Amino acid sequence: MCFALLMSMAMITSCGEDETCSDGIQNGDETSVDCGGPDCDACPTCTDGLQNGTETGVDCGGDCDLCPTCDDGIQNGTETGVDCGGECATCVTSVEEDKANIQKTFDNLFKCTKDIKDSRAVTVLFRNFLNMSDGEALNEDWIDDLTDELEDVVDFEHIEDNSRFDLAHHAGTHIYSASSESWVKTNNVSDRMVFQFPSMPSATSNNTELVIDMYADKQVTIDGETMFLPTAIHAAMNVDNVKVFEITVSKVTYADNAGYQIPVEVSALLFMDPMEMHIDVSRVSTTEYEMAITFSDGNLCDIKIDAQMELKDDDFENLTNDGFGKVAVQVNVGQLSIRTLGDVAGLIALDDPSETQINAALDLDMFFEDLKIADLEINEDMETVLIFYKDNTFEDSSVFYDGFWNDVSSLWSEFFGE
Numbered sequence: 001m002c003f004a005l006l007m008s009m010a011m012i013t014s015c016g017e018d019e020t021c022s023d024g025i026q027n028g029d030e031t032s033v034d035c036g037g038p039d040c041d042a043c044p045t046c047t048d049g050l051q052n053g054t055e056t057g058v059d060c061g062g063d064c065d066l067c068p069t070c071d072d073g074i075q076n077g078t079e080t081g082v083d084c085g086g087e088c089a090t091c092v093t094s095v096e097e098d099k100a101n102i103q104k105t106f107d108n109l110f111k112c113t114k115d116i117k118d119s120r121a122v123t124v125l126f127r128n129f130l131n132m133s134d135g136e137a138l139n140e141d142w143i144d145d146l147t148d149e150l151e152d153v154v155d156f157e158h159i160e161d162n163s164r165f166d167l168a169h170h171a172g173t174h175i176y177s178a179s180s181e182s183w184v185k186t187n188n189v190s191d192r193m194v195f196q197f198p199s200m201p202s203a204t205s206n207n208t209e210l211v212i213d214m215y216a217d218k219q220v221t222i223d224g225e226t227m228f229l230p231t232a233i234h235a236a237m238n239v240d241n242v243k244v245f246e247i248t249v250s251k252v253t254y255a256d257n258a259g260y261q262i263p264v265e266v267s268a269l270l271f272m273d274p275m276e277m278h279i280d281v282s283r284v285s286t287t288e289y290e291m292a293i294t295f296s297d298g299n300l301c302d303i304k305i306d307a308q309m310e311l312k313d314d315d316f317e318n319l320t321n322d323g324f325g326k327v328a329v330q331v332n333v334g335q336l337s338i339r340t341l342g343d344v345a346g347l348i349a350l351d352d353p354s355e356t357q358i359n360a361a362l363d364l365d366m367f368f369e370d371l372k373i374a375d376l377e378i379n380e381d382m383e384t385v386l387i388f389y390k391d392n393t394f395e396d397s398s399v400f401y402d403g404f405w406n407d408v409s410s411l412w413s414e415f416f417g418e
Contacts, residue, residue, distance in 0.1 A: 080369050091371055095389045098373040102366075102387075105336040106404045112301035113408050119297075121272035124244050126415050128200040134417040142201045145181055150174075153185040164228035167193065167215040176206060199239050210237045220254045220261040223317075229254065229263070246271040255283070255316070262316050264289065275301060286314040287325070304332040310345075322349040337367045338376065355379075 020028040021040040029037030036043045044053030046064035054062025061067045068077030070088035078086025085091045093101070116122060131138040153174050159165055172187045176197040192213035196206040214234035219226060233249040246269070253265035266281040278294045288310045295303040310326040311319070324345035331338045342363030347353060353361070355378055364376035366387070375388040379396070388394040409418070 085369070091369070093368070093371065093373065095391050095393065098368065098389060101368045101373070102336065102400055105334050105368075106400050108300045108334055110404055110407055110411075112297070112299075114411060115297060115299065115301060116275060117411055119272070119274060120242070121244050121275065124199060124239050131200070132415040134413075135415075139201060146176065146197060149176075149182050153183040164217055165215060167191070167212065208237065208239050211235065218252075218254060222261055242273075243271070244273045253283075255286075255314075274298070287311040300334075302332075302334050306330045306332075324348050335369045337370075339365050339367065341365055 020030065021034050024033065026033045028039065030040055031037055032043045035041055042048075044050070044055065046055070046059045049058065051058045055064055056062055057067040066072070068074070068079070070079075070083050073082065075082045079088055080086055081091040081093075126132045129139065130143070137143070153172075155170060158169055168190065170193050171190045172185045173189060173194040173196065175184050175186070176182075176195075177184060178198060192211055195210040197208050197210075198204075198206055199208045212233075212235040214232055215230065216232040217228040218231050220229050221227075229252070230249060231252045231254075233247060236246040237244055248269040248271075249267070250269075251265060251267040252263050254261040255264040264281070264283040266279060268279045270277040270279075275295065275297045278292070280292045282290050284290060289308070291305075291307045291309075293305040295301060306329070308326070308328045309324065312323050312325045315323075327340075327344035327348065329340045329344065340362050343361045347358060347361035350357060350361075359377045362378075364385075365372055366374040366376055373390065376397070377386050377388065378384075379386050385397045386394050387397050
């Protein structure tokens with residue numbers, strides 16, 4: 001009887017533990033009401049990406065913050081402006097706001113230019129290695145001495161005789177001696193070329209290392225001439241054990257067409273601390289191509305160029321100005337973009353287009369955050385561009401870029417002069 005009583009109590013206890021996850025009470029090992037602990041589901045949070053608990057939307061409402069709405073006077077949720085954009089109605093800006101956004105773009109572009117000038121890559125190249133001043137490389141004689149002696153350790157004749165670069169043949173470590181002003185090559189590596197040299201005349205050690213560790217090519221024929229052109233490249237340069245420059249060409253594809261070949265696919269990356277430039281060219285079909293160039297430092301430097309091109313046929317060898325079927329270009333600087341919406345291909349085919357023909361063919365539009373803010377037209381002197389706003393007012397774009405160019409010229413005058 002005692003045994004039966006103990007079994008009954010155990011069963012009651014067991015059933016009680018299973019039922020605590022739905023009894024509306026925080027008990028057992030729960031960390032909140034009916035959730036948490038080892039036996040119940042995890043408790044809902046306002047950051048779990050789920051609509052649960054008392055929430056009326058995903059991670060909002062109920063015990064969480066209020067859910068974004070299109071009339072709460074706040075830019076939140078998917079909105080690109082206050083109560084507009086995203087899941088709300090299209091944002092509408094005033095002309096004054098449009099002008100302010102254009103000016104902000106130029107201001108950020110100048111700050112980007114300043115960041116580039118102050119970057120490690122520019123310091124290493126223009127200040128230390130070249131010692132640029134007022135358009136003159138003051139270290140020119142030192143650089144000549146540094147490079148002239150390379151002929152003693154790099155077999156340039158092999159490149160000329162074979163019309164190609166063979167990485168394995170030239171592999172080795174090339175070390176510069178400042179005392180003797182000469183290079184010494186050691187064959188300690190067989191799959192790369194390494195160059196060790198000082199970053200400037202006053203450097204007391206070979207604090208710079210340039211490594212070329214990838215090179216592949218392909219034999220192609222262009223205009224009846226056979227040559228070897230690269231399909232993949234990788235090289236990087238470190239100064240004081242920090243990467244400053246790097247180039248990576250991961251893919252180049254050449255098209256065959258009646259004995260005439262051109263690169264139709266390219267994927268490349270150029271790094272100049274801290275800037276990155278990506279270049280991608282892809283062939284959609286034998287007559288359609290797309291290109292994207294991006295330039296960014298992860299901060300204010302954010303520039304992208306997109307282009308699409310369609311040819312009337314794939315006869316590259318006999319391509320003429322009227323061989324383009326369609327050309328479209330878009331330039332993005334931050335949130336500002338300029339797009340060609342007209343017949344650019346038709347413009348290329350014209351020998352001496354007039355101002356009217358150019359404007360009609362280009363049909364340039366300006367957008368900010370994908371919202372059209374103005375039309376652009378080349379003015380009568382064919383040298384500047386007019387901005388036509390949505391209230392039918394217009395002004396010369398020089399009101400924005402004149403000051404910008406003056407500031408940029410002044411900024412770089414240290415290296416290149418006025």
